[in-house]
Amino acid sequence: MRVVAMIMAGGEGTRLSVLSEKRAKPSVPFAGKFRIIDFTLSNCVNSGIFDVGVLTQYRPHSLNDHIGIGKPWDLDRSRGGVRLLQPYQGRGDASWYKGTADAVYQNLNFINEQRANLVVILSGDHIYKMDYTKMLDYHQRTRADCTVAVMDVPLEDTHRFGIMTTNEHDQVVEFTEKPKQRDKGTLASMGVYVFSADMLNRRLGDVTNEQDRIDFGKNVLPAMINTHRDRVMAYRFEGYWVDVGTIQAYWETSLELLDPDCALDLFDPNFRIFTRSEERPPAKLGPQARVHRSIICNGCVVRGAVENSVLSPGVYVSPGAIVRDSVVMNDTWIGPNAVLDKVVVDKQAVIGSSVRLGVGDGMDVPNQSQPEKIYTGITVVGKSAHIPPGISIGRNVLINADRNEEDFPGGDLPDGATV
Numbered sequence: 082m083r084v085v086a087m088i089m090a091g092g093e094g095t096r097l098s099v100l101s102e103k104r105a106k107p108s109v110p111f112a113g114k115f116r117i118i119d120f121t122l123s124n125c126v127n128s129g130i131f132d133v134g135v136l137t138q139y140r141p142h143s144l145n146d147h148i149g150i151g152k153p154w155d156l157d158r159s160r161g162g163v164r165l166l167q168p169y170q171g172r173g174d175a176s177w178y179k180g181t182a183d184a185v186y187q188n189l190n191f192i193n194e195q196r197a198n199l200v201v202i203l204s205g206d207h208i209y210k211m212d213y214t215k216m217l218d219y220h221q222r223t224r225a226d227c228t229v230a231v232m233d234v235p236l237e238d239t240h241r242f243g244i245m246t247t248n249e250h251d252q253v254v255e256f257t258e259k260p261k262q263r264d265k266g267t268l269a270s271m272g273v274y275v276f277s278a279d280m281l282n283r284r285l286g287d288v289t290n291e292q293d294r295i296d297f298g299k300n301v302l303p304a305m306i307n308t309h310r311d312r313v314m315a316y317r318f319e320g321y322w323v324d325v326g327t328i329q330a331y332w333e334t335s336l337e338l339l340d341p342d343c344a345l346d347l348f349d350p351n352f353r354i355f356t357r358s359e360e361r362p363p364a365k366l367g368p369q370a371r372v373h374r375s376i377i378c379n380g381c382v383v384r385g386a387v388e389n390s391v392l393s394p395g396v397y398v399s400p401g402a403i404v405r406d407s408v409v410m411n412d413t414w415i416g417p418n419a420v421l422d423k424v425v426v427d428k429q430a431v432i433g434s435s436v437r438l439g440v441g442d443g444m445d446v447p448n449q450s451q452p453e454k455i456y457t458g459i460t461v462v463g464k465s466a467h468i469p470p471g472i473s474i475g476r477n478v479l480i481n482a483d484r485n486e487e488d489f490p491g492g493d494l495p496d497g498a499t500v
Contacts, residue, residue, distance in 0.1 A: 084217065085197040086130045087188070088121055089181050089272075090205035091138030096327045098454045099463035099481055100427060104143040106326070107205035110410045110428070112338055112347060113378040113393050116147055117325065118205040119356045122154045122163075125203075127352050128213035132161040132195050135205065136184045138168055138177065153357045166191060180296035186285040197278045202297065204272035208334060209322035210345065210352055211273070216316045220275040225314040227280065227305060229253065230273035232318045242269035243298040245315050253313040256302045268315060270298060271322055280311065321345045329457045332425055335391050335408045339374050361394050369400055385415070399434070407439075416470065426462040427482065433470030438462070443476040443496025450499040455479055474498075 094106025101109060107118035118135075125133050133156060137144055144165075150156075151163035166188050168177045178184035185192075185202060192200055199220065201213055211230070220228040231245050239260060245268040246255035257265045274297060276284075284301055288294045294301060305311040321344040325331040337343050347354055361380030366372065371386040380395040385402035395412035398404060402419045409415070409426045416434035424439040432438060444458035455461060455477050462468070463482030469489050474480075475496035484500050494500065 082199065082217075082221075083132070083195060083197050084130050084199045084201060085132045085134065085192050085195045085278075086125045086201045086203055086213075087185055087192070088118070088125075088133065088135045088203045088205045089184065090118055090135050090144060091141070091178055091184065092206055093139040094206065094326065096454055097331060098328055098451055099461055099479060100328070100331070100425070102482055103140060103464055105137065105139050105141060108144040108147055109325075109331075110393050111208065111325065111331075112335065113376045113391055114358055115347075115354060115356045116144075117208065118144065118147070119354055120208050120210065121203050121205050122148075122151075122156070123352075123354045124209070124211050124213060125201075126154050126156065126355070128211075128217075130201065130213060131156060131158060132197070133163045134166045134188060134191050135163060136166045136178065136188065138184075141165075141167060147357050149357065153355045155355075161195070164191065179291075180299075182285060182294045182297045182301045183291070185281070186294055189282060189285060192278060192281070200276045200278050200281050202272075202274040202276065206326065207272065207322060207324050208345065209271075210320060210349075210354075211318065211322075212352075213273075213275075216273070216275055216318075219316050220277075220314070223251075223314045224312065225275070226277055226311040227302070228275040228314045228316050229302070230271040230318050231268040231315045232271060232322060233267050234269040236263055236267055239263055239265065239267060239269065243302075244269060247315050251315045251317070253302075253306055253315050256298070256306055256313075258298045258303075268317075271318060272298075273318075274302075275316075284309070284311075328425065328455055328459055328461060332408060332423075332459050336389060336406065338376065338391070339389060359394065367400070370398075393428075410464075423458055423476075424460045424462065427464040427466075429465045430462050431467040432462075433468050433472075433486075435471045436468050437473040438468070439476060439478075440473050441475045441496055446475075446477055446496035448477045448479050448499060449497050451479060 090107040094101035156163040244265040364381040367384035370383045376391045378394040383398045384400045385398045388405045390407045393411040399417040410428040413430045415432045419436045422439040439460040447456035460478040462480045466484040469486035474494045479499045
């Protein structure tokens with residue numbers, strides 16, 4: 082039985098604000114040394130799937146550099162391995178991907194070249210561990226045309242997901258994408274699908290109106306259930322799964338990892354999460370350093386205090402600085418006596434000495450320019466931003482990428498401001 086995995090990794094991830102401005106959402110750093118896509122790639126190899134296509138589109142450069150030829154995941158193979166599949170302009174036969182199903186449709190030749198019997202369709206922007214072999218076995222045992230991984234979610238969250246309604250045999254009888262009413266049940270699609278290759282070819286290739294094959298959740302699955310009466314089964318997953326698609330979810334999930342009882346074990350030797358990592362020296366703690374309940378990655382130098390925070394490789398914390406309840410990405414420099422409180426800082430930022438970043442009581446004052454994305458008290462600093470010394474910056478502030486000291490002519494920034 083030959084299995085091919087197709088990983089959707091072209092998403093813009095607009096709800097992550099400036100964190101996905103210069104990179105696709107799956108390549109956003111997470112949990113210190115990892116990227117979000119590492120979890121899906123690792124799930125594949127831990128499940129014995131070594132034929133993997135990664136479908137990229139939005140700002141793919143960071144993702145391409147990270148995956149490379151796939152060596153960290155044992156996907157650098159002469160037969161099979163990983164293939165980066167980007168949209169291309171041909172003689173009327175291809176264009177930009179319009180949605181998840183359209184992306185797979187434009188790469189059916191890749192699937193067919195592998196002579197696959199089964200195809201696993203995956204999202205590259207979720208945090209979870211899953212052995213796909215159990216789902217594949219279920220798919221074959223139930224003689225399904227398509228199997229959808231589902232999990233129970235709170236009733237108040239059902240509007241965020243595709244919701245499955247099943248019969249007593251777990252066959253899906255109705256699929257509702259992000260229902261406004263709460264009467265469709267609580268079984269949410271995880272964006273993980275198993276298709277029989279023949280069925281996938283028919284349902285994508287034999288469509289006269291291309292609008293009917295743009296997206297799996299909006300178009301393909303409802304048509305399979307309602308029009309074609311195909312056998313679509315729900316596979317119930319009870320493990321850890323999170324969509325870190327918002328600033329709040331990203332920050333919250335990152336700090337959850339600091340709990341010794343967190344359900345997501347990053348260091349389980351029987352189900353490893355692999356990543357591409359640079360050669361860096363071990364982390365170094367100075368004589369005045371204080372570290373409590375934090376992740377400190379290789380290459381970090383800590384001479385101040387780090388409390389309940391995640392530091393990616395190469396972060397420098399100067400003497401007297403305090404980093405609290407924060408996520409700080411690679412190679413950021415934090416100056417002497419600076420204080421960071423409930424902030425997310427992207428790579429290669431410079432936080433000047435005595436800066437107070439994330440201060441005040443304005444947790445409920447949303448960001449003026451992105452009130453729908455930054456409104457829970459978290460201040461966000463974009464990649465390579467330089468914050469001048471000595472200023473105070475409030476809650477829900479957005480500092481865009483590449484801002485320099487001259488972009489702060491007024492000094493202090495109030496709650497909800499944007500630079």
